[in-house]
Amino acid sequence: MRKIIDYKIPFTSINIELQMKEFLNYYGKSEIIHHSYEVANKAKELAGKFHVSPDKAYLAGLLHDISAVIPNEERVKLQKHLKKEVLKEEERFPMILHQKQSAFIAEELFNIYDEEILSAIECHTTLKREASDLDKVVFIADKVKWDRSDSAPYLDQLNVALDISLDEGCKVYINWVLSDILVLHPWLKDAMLDLDLNY
Numbered sequence: 664m665r666k667i668i669d670y671k672i673p674f675t676s677i678n679i680e681l682q683m684k685e686f687l688n689y690y691g692k693s694e695i696i697h698h699s700y701e702v703a704n705k706a707k708e709l710a711g712k713f714h715v716s717p718d719k720a721y722l723a724g725l726l727h728d729i730s731a732v733i734p735n736e737e738r739v740k741l742q743k744h745l746k747k748e749v750l751k752e753e754e755r756f757p758m759i760l761h762q763k764q765s766a767f768i769a770e771e772l773f774n775i776y777d778e779e780i781l782s783a784i785e786c787h788t789t790l791k792r793e794a795s796d797l798d799k800v801v802f803i804a805d806k807v808k809w810d811r812s813d814s815a816p817y818l819d820q821l822n823v824a825l826d827i828s829l830d831e832g833c834k835v836y837i838n839w840v841l842s843d844i845l846v847l848h849p850w851l852k853d854a855m856l857d858l859d860l861n862y
Contacts (some may be wrong), residue, residue: 706804731763790854
């Protein structure tokens with residue numbers, strides 16, 4: 664099993680965008696690059712609309728899936744090696760750990776120390792209790808620019824909801840995903856309570 668430090672590569676640039684591309688290309692995950700740019704640009708756009716830092720939103724979007732380099736079958740072992748909590752829902756569906764591990768890689772290998780950016784990366788799949796507007800912006804950007812070939816089925820409704828508020832946008836996606844969810848993560852349950860959503 665690789666440790667996080669084992670994933671470190673010698674970057675040829677100090678530019679974070681070029682580093683992201685180098686890193687994902689190096690590990691054969693070039694398909695993540697386009698999605699990362701799309702999420703970063705959408706997050707920056709939403710940040711302007713909802714009065715949060717566009718620069719922080721862009722950076723969080725750029726690195727939100729950077730842990731794609733970690734094989735899913737190694738995620739739980741790696742998390743335990745890092746002496747970090749692994750929830751039973753994450754044991755059942757290790758892919759969910761990618762949000763936490765992306766935040767860890769962003770800090771350890773890309774020298775991102777801004778807690779707001781790391782928080783937005785860390786909860787971009789599930790949200791969490793008392794999520795900030797930046798957390799929600801990156802969460803929504805990831806759902807608007809989802810990494811599948813077809814258009815998101817909830818997209819029209821979500822865009823209408825975003826004209827009302829960021830929270831309404833979050834509710835649209837959460838209500839949609841609950842109809843076909845594999846694992847209900849405790850962080851998502853907490854976010855639902857904050858948003859007055861029932862399951």
